[in-house]
Amino acid sequence: MNILSANRLTGNADNTSALASSxxxxxxxxLVAAVFLLLTPLANAxxxxxxxxxxxxxELSAExxxxxxxxxxxxxxxxxxxxxxxxxxxxxxxxxxxYRILSKGNDRTLLMTTAPAIDKGNILLxxxxxxxxFLRNLSQPVRLPLxxxxxxxxxxxxxxxxxxxxxxxPKLLDIETIEDQQYYKLELLAARRGVxxxxxxxxxxxxxxxxxxxxxxSVSNRIIKTCHYDGYVEMAGxxxxxxxxxxxxxxxxxxxxxxxxxxxxxxxPDKVFTKQYLKKLSN
Numbered sequence: 001m002n003i004l005s006a007n008r009l010t011g012n013a014d015n016t017s018a019l020a021s022s023x024x025x026x027x028x029x030x031l032v033a034a035v036f037l038l039l040t041p042l043a044n045a046x047x048x049x050x051x052x053x054x055x056x057x058x059e060l061s062a063e064x065x066x067x068x069x070x071x072x073x074x075x076x077x078x079x080x081x082x083x084x085x086x087x088x089x090x091x092x093x094x095x096x097x098x099y100r101i102l103s104k105g106n107d108r109t110l111l112m113t114t115a116p117a118i119d120k121g122n123i124l125l126x127x128x129x130x131x132x133x134f135l136r137n138l139s140q141p142v143r144l145p146l147x148x149x150x151x152x153x154x155x156x157x158x159x160x161x162x163x164x165x166x167x168x169x170p171k172l173l174d175i176e177t178i179e180d181q182q183y184y185k186l187e188l189l190a191a192r193r194g195v196x197x198x199x200x201x202x203x204x205x206x207x208x209x210x211x212x213x214x215x216x217x218s219v220s221n222r223i224i225k226t227c228h229y230d231g232y233v234e235m236a237g238x239x240x241x242x243x244x245x246x247x248x249x250x251x252x253x254x255x256x257x258x259x260x261x262x263x264x265x266x267x268x269p270d271k272v273f274t275k276q277y278l279k280k281l282s283n
Contacts, residue, residue: 065170072209081263081264082262098113100114106165107126107127109124111159144156156196157196157197167192186204188200188202215227245258
């Protein structure tokens with residue numbers, strides 16, 4: 001074999017090797033491309049399945065919101081306040097009743113009737129979960145449920161156990177915009193038997209934690225009444241609602257307006273909130 005033929009054979013072998021290498025490289029590239037095309041839809045699907053971040057997770061907890069709103073409505077420590085309740089109904093004269101409230105925390109409240117004169121001196125005592133009525137015409141106190149009516153559209157628990165913390169398990173449902181203001185919308189479910197309401201929907205201002213509105217529901221989940229918190233003024237060192245407007249829900253004919261005044265912090269000893277002490281007051 002001459003040198004020219006050998007070179008030709010060597011050249012043919014090199015060409016064959018190059019072609020083979022090129023074929024393998026092309027096959028590998030094609031395989032990688034095919035795998036990429038197969039995996040891309042899966043990656044996109046995974047991205048699509050990933051839940052969007054919940055904006056509510058960045059907010060305070062429902063418990064913190066309720067506690068802040070409670071502290072706006074009334075002082076956390078002992079205090080005294082007067083309340084006038086005016087109830088109106090169609091074709092009836094307005095009914096007015098006045099009370100003085102002594103309260104310490106959320107489990108001790110004394111409610112004394114100051115007007116009308118016929119009921120002056122009647123007292124409600126709330127201690128822990130128990131509510132007792134000391135009436136002038138009865139020798140023994142009478143136990144009452146918090147859900148029973150005090151007057152008009154106002155229940156005993158609306159006055160005697162007004163704070164929501166501890167009595168309800170709160171859940172933050174949404175953030176709603178009402179008249180260019182943002183409000184937390186919370187659902188409050190009774191934490192135990194005996195509380196005033198089975199369920200409450202509650203709106204609290206997102207910026208300052210001022211209570212705005214509440215809807216109260218019965219055991220059968222029927223709306224009983226609505227309440228608006230109005231007339232924010234400085235009381236006991238804090239901007240607080242001085243007026244609550246409660247409207248009966250079924251036909252909206254009954255309305256009770258609660259006007260608060262003369263709120264002041266007080267150091268109240270525990271003995272004030274006992275049946276023995278109230279019996280002495282009655283004598």
